[in-house]
Amino acid sequence: MxxxxxxxxxxxxxxxxxxxxxxxxxxxxxxxxxxxxxxxxxxxxxxxxxxxxxxxVRELGANVMAVLPAPREGDAAIPLLRTQGERLALQLPECRVSALRRYEVGMPADKSRVTVLATDEFLLPLRGWTLEAGRNLDRRDVQEGARHVVISSALARRWKAGIGSLVSLEQTSFRVVGIAALGGGGLEQETVDTRIQTGEQVVLLPHSAPVAWGGESREEIQRADAIFVQVPPDKMVADVLPVARELLDDAGKEGLSWITPDILLRxxxxxxxxxxxxxxxxxxxxxxxxxxxxxxxxxxxxxxxxxxxxxxxxxxxxxxxxxxxxxxxxxxxxxxxxxxxxxxxxxxxxxxxxxxxxxxxxxxxxxxxxxxxxxxxxxxxxxxxxxxxxxxxxxxxxxxx
Amino acid sequence: MKLETPVLRMDGVCKSFPSPAGRVEVLKGVDLEIRRGEFVMITGPSGSGKTTLLHIGALLDFPTVGRVLFDGQEVSGLEEDRLCGLRKRTVGVVFQRFCLLSRRTALENVLFRFRYVGGEDRENRRAAVEALETVGLAEAADRPARVLSAGEMQRVAIARAIALRPDLLLADEPTGNLDAASAVSVMECFRRLNEAGLTVLLVTHNEGLLRYASRHLVCAEGVLKS
Structure with missing residues (x-):
């Protein structure tokens, strides 16, 4: 028809x-x-x-797991040390490892607070954060304890800071070498350990920078709040997890919390x-x-x-x-x-x-x-x-x- | 001498239907031959099997026993598709209650004849208008079927049946729902079509219409008599 x-x-x-x-x-x-x-x-x-x-998963980083001191009722948590991160990096050469120490620093100028992450050159790529301007912290910054910082784009906007600007943290001046877009704040409190959240007002600086906010001793500065391990794409986090656990066994089986994508998505x-x-x-x-x-x-x-x-x-x-x-x-x-x-x-x-x-x-x-x-x-x-x-x-x- | 093939021929056609009391024999060995150009009228009382006979002739039903030949071709064992193909083009049927689509206009009802045939839109429309002119309803083409009088409705039904120029026009009690004047106009319509060469088979219980027929048969208790 x-x-x-x-x-x-x-x-x-x-x-x-x-x-x-x-x-x-x-x-x-x-x-x-x-x-x-x-x-x-x-x-x-x-x-x-x-x-x-x-x-x-994107917030945590692709193929990334995090290890944190396990919270304990009554007793103080067993501390996590930067050296444990170094041990993981040494024993798991195919993985990328980064430890961080986190500080909340008050800014007297506008009575606000920023999150300072004392870390190394690996945290930024490991967490999948992208540079918008300048450069990341490098090995030399970390080795020399350079007073260089990478700040979040939200903070750069607030401070009207650009590459080369000087920012003052607890009376110490740092030069901005990079501006990075951090995660979108997807790791919310009800689903994930708050200690791996960063927020939007963030400063990254070398862990070796000669600062000791809050009157911490050198030993305390060696402590880490979290260690992130990125497994290479050809391996599964679940395969590396038992090895990493074994390596950090000195902290005791109950001493550490492990956050993997599986746990995150549970x-x-x-x-x-x-x-x-x-x-x-x-x-x-x-x-x-x-x-x-x-x-x-x-x-x-x-x-x-x-x-x-x-x-x-x-x-x-x-x-x-x-x-x-x-x-x-x-x-x-x-x-x-x-x-x-x-x-x-x-x-x-x-x-x-x-x-x-x-x-x-x-x-x-x-x-x-x-x-x-x-x-x-x-x-x-x-x-x-x-x-x-x-x-x-x-x-x-x-x-x- | 070579004999002309009849348009419709039935040989020993029987038809029975199941009922709670067992099978009911409606047709009991009917022999019928309708030649081209004839106007055959079958009369008989209600329940005598006239409509069943017409349905078999219109290829709408099959006999339980016997043969039906349409234009020399046996149709009793035809496949569904071929039977439907024959129904589309070779027979036109007019029903007692018109069977019009009330929401459509007279022209659209006639055009419905082409629903399963296809063809070009313009050609179909031309044929439909011509059919309406043949039954004298050209001026009612755009009127919805529901506002037409009963006589007009039946004439639209006739136009629909003849729009594809069938070989055989079958009508089941076409004046059963009409007053005397409308019945005359409808029967005049059949007469004109027959005079123009169309073969007509009409069943009715109204013997007053016999004057229009060229041959008269009587159906009584499932048997057909001259």
């Missing part, structure tokens, strides 16, 4: 099919649309959690599973209810449209033509309901994200999945009514005229 008349006939058929029982069609449409709203919201939550998981995975189970059940239930309503609509339609079926058969329609008519009508209802449901879900996602800060995300997959499912739903739930319509003999259908 030529395309134009065929299109005209199909449009007319579908339009009249939808108008034949507006109440019933509307009800099915509503039921299916609710199902797709639930499904799209579920997908948006899951995608938000997936993005959140990626953020967390909370997110827990949420993902819960949402998948609870949200998935609700979405599935809604869709099945919508589909059942659609099926009852189609069955009633077949019964009401018997003379029309007879007429179509008398005019040469095959069984396939009749089945296709009802199936396409059902797919049209589910497809439009899916679009409406997704539109509503998109609106809800925007409101929830803005008002409650919940990490929801709507991408192409959240649109394509429901659309594909809509067509599948239309086909599955119209299969029986369409088959029933197709198998009615034309003479029998016309007797109902």
């Amino acid at each position: 030529s395309v134009r008349p065929a299109l005209r006939f199909w449009t007319r058929d579908l339009w009249e099919g939808a108008r034949s029982e507006p109440g019933r069609v509307g009800l099915s449409f509503l039921a299916v649309a609710i199902g797709f709203t639930a499904l799209t919201l579920l997908l948006a939550v899951l995608d938000g959690l997936r993005a959140r998981a990626q953020d967390l 909370g997110v995975h827990r949420w993902q599973n819960a949402v998948r189970l609870a949200g998935g059940s609700i979405a599935l239930l809604c869709l099945v209810l919508g589909g059942t309503t659609l099926m009852s609509l189609m069955l009633a339609n077949v019964r009401d449209r018997l003379p029309e079926i007879g007429l179509r058969r008398a005019l040469g329609a095959t069984r396939r033509d009749i089945a296709r008519l009802f199936t396409v009508e059902a797919c049209l209802v589910t497809g439009l309901a899916a679009v409406a449901g997704m539109g509503l879900a998109g609106l809800l996602v925007e409101v929830i994200r803005r008002r409650f800060g919940v990490p929801l995300q709507l991408g192409a997959a959240q649109v394509l999945w429901p659309l594909g499912l809509a067509v599948a739903l239309g086909i599955v739930f119209s299969y029986w009514p369409a088959r029933l319509a197709a198998h009615i003999s034309p003479a029998e259908a016309l007797r109902n005229e």
Whole structure:
């Protein structure tokens, strides 16, 4: 058949099919649309959690694990020493190791506080932080205890500092050699040990810089708040972890906390599973209810449209033509309901994200999945009514005229 | 002398339907031959098997026993697709209750004849307009079917049936729902079509219409008699 008349006939058929029982069609449409709203919201939550998981891993650094002194109730924590980091670096030559000591320093000028990380040249690349200007701390800075710092871009903006500017920390002047974009603050308190968070107002300086804020002794300066180990891309963190644990066994099995990507994502995975189970059940239930309503609509339609079926058969329609008519009508209802449901879900996602800060995300997959499912739903739930319509003999259908 | 092949031929056609009381024999060995250009009218009381016979002739149903030949070709064992192909182009059917799509105009209802046939849009439209002119309803082309009178509706149904110039036009009680004046206009329409060469098979219980037919058969208790 030529395309134009065929299109005209199909449009007319579908339009009249939808108008034949507006109440019933509307009800099915509503039921299916609710199902797709639930499904799209579920997908948006899951995608938000997936993005959140990626953020967390990115924040920690690719293929990175961190070791920290384990917090102990009552007793003081067993200290972590920079030398332990050096031992790891020596025994695990394929890994990149960086230790840091963290200080909170007050800035009398504006009564604010900045986080100072006394570290080496490896921390910046290891954590995946990128330089926006200047250079990173280098081996010479660390060996000579140079008064050079790399500051976060947020701090550079606040201080209006550039490369070569002098900044004063606890009455000691440092020259800014680099400005870096740090992580987006994704490692939030409820999921991760706060000691590996950096915030946005950060200064990186060589651990050998001759400063001792807070009146710490030389021994105390040798202490580290965290050691980061980056495993090469061809190895898994889980493979290196037992070796690293063994190497630092002198601190005792209970003396250290190990943070790996798996541990970091445990909370997110827990949420993902819960949402998948609870949200998935609700979405599935809604869709099945919508589909059942659609099926009852189609069955009633077949019964009401018997003379029309007879007429179509008398005019040469095959069984396939009749089945296709009802199936396409059902797919049209589910497809439009899916679009409406997704539109509503998109609106809800925007409101929830803005008002409650919940990490929801709507991408192409959240649109394509429901659309594909809509067509599948239309086909599955119209299969029986369409088959029933197709198998009615034309003479029998016309007797109902 | 070479005999012309009949448009429709039935040999020993029987048809039975299942019922709670067992199978009901509706047609009991019907033999029928309709030649090109004839206007055959089958009359008989309700329940005599007229409509079943018409449905078999219109290729809408199959006999339980017997042979049906359309233009010399046996159709009883034809595959679905070929049967539908025959139904599309070779037969036109007019029903007692018109079977029009009420939301569509008269012209659109006639155009519906081409729904499963295809063809060029312009050609289809031209044929549909011509069919409406043949039944004298050209001026009603754009009126929705639901606002037409019963007689006009039936004439639109006839236009739809003839729009593809079928070999055989079958009508099931076409005046059953019409008043006397409308029935006359519809029957005049059939007569004009027959005079133009169209073969017509019409079943009715109204013996007052016999004057339009070139041949009359009576269906009684599933048997056809001259």
